[in-house]
Amino acid sequence: MISILDQDFSQLNYFLTTLKPTKLLILVDENTHEHCLPRLLGNLETDIPLEIIEIEAGEELKTLATAAHLWEILTEFAIDRKALLINLGGGVITDMGGFIASTYKRGIPFINIPTTLLGMCDASIGGKTGIDHQFLKNIIGTFAQPKQIFVFPEFLNTLPFEELRSGFAEMLKHGLIADEKHWADLIAIKELTAENIFPLIQTSMNIKQKVVEQDFTEQNVRKTLNFGHTIGHAVESLFLLNGNPIMHGEAVAMGMICETRISYLNNLTSEEIADVIISNIQQFYPNLDIRQFPTDDIINLMKNDKKNSFGNINFSLLTSIGNCKFDCSVSVENIRSSLFYYQNLE
Numbered sequence: 295m296i297s298i299l300d301q302d303f304s305q306l307n308y309f310l311t312t313l314k315p316t317k318l319l320i321l322v323d324e325n326t327h328e329h330c331l332p333r334l335l336g337n338l339e340t341d342i343p344l345e346i347i348e349i350e351a352g353e354e355l356k357t358l359a360t361a362a363h364l365w366e367i368l369t370e371f372a373i374d375r376k377a378l379l380i381n382l383g384g385g386v387i388t389d390m391g392g393f394i395a396s397t398y399k400r401g402i403p404f405i406n407i408p409t410t411l412l413g414m415c416d417a418s419i420g421g422k423t424g425i426d427h428q429f430l431k432n433i434i435g436t437f438a439q440p441k442q443i444f445v446f447p448e449f450l451n452t453l454p455f456e457e458l459r460s461g462f463a464e465m466l467k468h469g470l471i472a473d474e475k476h477w478a479d480l481i482a483i484k485e486l487t488a489e490n491i492f493p494l495i496q497t498s499m500n501i502k503q504k505v506v507e508q509d510f511t512e513q514n515v516r517k518t519l520n521f522g523h524t525i526g527h528a529v530e531s532l533f534l535l536n537g538n539p540i541m542h543g544e545a546v547a548m549g550m551i552c553e554t555r556i557s558y559l560n561n562l563t564s565e566e567i568a569d570v571i572i573s574n575i576q577q578f579y580p581n582l583d584i585r586q587f588p589t590d591d592i593i594n595l596m597k598n599d600k601k602n603s604f605g606n607i608n609f610s611l612l613t614s615i616g617n618c619k620f621d622c623s624v625s626v627e628n629i630r631s632s633l634f635y636y637q638n639l640e
């Protein structure tokens with residue numbers, strides 16, 4: 295599924311005339327309702343009946359209860375399998391929307407229109423859908439591709455800086471795992487603005503796309519896209535559980551620092567390279583206060599990571615800038631050491 299950069303909504307309109315859905319359902323959260331929906335509705339050229347479905351914004355709402363509520367709404371609207379769900383939002387909306395669409399009536403078509411940087415470069419691509427459960431990230435979900443992904447970069451104009459920075463973490467990840475030049479271009483950015491990041495979005499989208507094409511169901515190389523997430527997701531879950539959610543990209547940035555340190559501790563990279571990577575990530579992200587969480591709690595949560603096998607916690611680790619190795623086993627001692635290292639970073 296190739297994402298389409300659509301500047302003037304013409305390709306979206308053409309897509310709708312060829313698909314001819316029986317109904318359009320647009321899933322938004324309160325922010326994308328306010329900032330993105332008017333622009334979309336103002337440009338849609340269609341007489342297909344249309345309904346808007348709004349949920350509250352936030353990771354806390356990416357739950358089974360919200361999914362059940364949304365399935366009920368689909369039933370109320372009496373939608374058939376030829377209706378089209380349009381997910382207009384960030385990763386929470388595309389994960390949730392993709393999940394409810396792929397399960398309702400065993401699957402109705404959906405498209406993603408990402409409105410965050412994270413959504414454009416990562417979450418809208420690749421067909422991982424899902425919800426959190428018992429505070430475990432994306433623990434219930436499906437692999438289901440959207441019929442199409444339409445990217446309208448103008449939506450970034452209303453995105454708060456912190457959200458832009460969160461999405462930037464996944465772009466850094468793409469550089470680190472697959473493309474040294476992309477990494478160099480990203481860290482050369484002096485100020486994180488939509489304008490400065492914009493020229494690099496397509497490269498990030500392509501990196502993700504290419505990996506997913508090789509391994510849709512994450513049997514092998516797709517695991518590299520999870521670099522930073524083994525520790526990042528565990529910490530994200532703990533903040534969520536505490537009622538103090540952090541942004542996904544903030545957690546990934548923290549996870550990438552620890553997992554880069556582990557790459558060195560596991561003799562995959564030199565300490566020098568690891569230090570360069572870490573200081574570059576650090577320049578964008580303030581340290582998270584993870585001292586509040588017992589190390590054992592962080593490690594216990596990692597036992598639920600989806601990359602694990604035979605009871606082992608498997609990591610994706612860096613062998614150099616632009617290269618990543620998956621299915622690496624790591625001693626508990628090295629995991630602890632990386633967390634201690636992070637806690638003591640200046």
Ligand SMILES: NC(=O)c1ccc[n+]([C@@H]2O[C@H](COP(=O)([O-])OP(=O)(O)OC[C@H]3O[C@@H](n4cnc5c(N)ncnc54)[C@H](O)[C@@H]3O)[C@@H](O)[C@H]2O)c1
Binds near residue numbers: 423450
């Ligand atoms: N499926 C995947 O491959 C994948 C990849 C990465 C992340 N994710 C998931 O994505 C989620 C994070 O996504 P996210 O960072 O986009 O968060 P998000 O969807 O919560 O959006 C962040 C915030 O920005 C607001 N917003 C969205 N678009 C806006 C706009 N154009 N202008 C103003 N405000 C806007 C939202 O309402 C929300 O408050 C996490 O749940 C993460 O697990 C999934």
Ligand SMILES: O=C(O)C(=O)C[C@@H](O)[C@H](O)[C@H](O)COP(=O)(O)O
Binds near residue numbers: 420519
């Ligand atoms: O697409 C992938 O594969 C990824 O791992 C991308 C990640 O950035 C993303 O956060 C994904 O949702 C994590 O998946 P999970 O399987 O660890 O829940």
Ligand SMILES: [Zn+2]
Binds near residue numbers: 416
């Ligand atoms: Zn991620």
